[in-house]
Amino acid sequence: xxxxxxxxxxxxxxxxxxxxxxxxxxxxxxxxxxxxxxxxxxxxxxxxxxxxxxxxxxxxxxxxxxxxxxxxxxxxxxxxxxxxxxxxxx
Numbered sequence: 382x383x384x385x386x387x388x389x390x391x392x393x394x395x396x397x398x399x400x401x402x403x404x405x406x407x408x409x410x411x412x413x414x415x416x417x418x419x420x421x422x423x424x425x426x427x428x429x430x431x432x433x434x435x436x437x438x439x440x441x442x443x444x445x446x447x448x449x450x451x452x453x454x455x456x457x458x459x460x461x462x463x464x465x466x467x468x469x470x471x
Contacts, residue, residue, distance in 0.1 A: 384434060387427035390417055396444045397435050404443040411447045428452055 388394055392414045396407055418424065428451055436445040 382426055382430045384430070387430040387434075388414065390414070392417070393431050393435065393444065393448075397439055397442060402443060404446065407443040407447045410444070411451065415451075425452065 384394075390413075392410050396402060396410045399406075415424070418427075428448055432445065432448050432452075436442070436448060439445055
């Protein structure tokens with residue numbers, strides 16, 4: 382995969398260059414990166430490419446943690462709220 386396809390605006394690349402960047406700032410940058418992708422874009426391949434390109438050399442960087450977390454499947458909700466929680470068999 383071409384790096385310009387994985388990181389079209391260079392946001393992830395730039396995050397690795399910012400000295401003292403925090404986890405919260407990396408999450409914000411990641412959100413901007415995700416919103417810049419086409420709506421129907423597959424994200425797993427670009428994430429793996431970005432981790433291979435930047436994460437391997439910067440294992441302790443907060444952006445590496447964010448990218449790894451993005452690869453994990455979302456957890457299933459533990460409870461349901463609203464009407465579904467009150468009505469049995471819904």
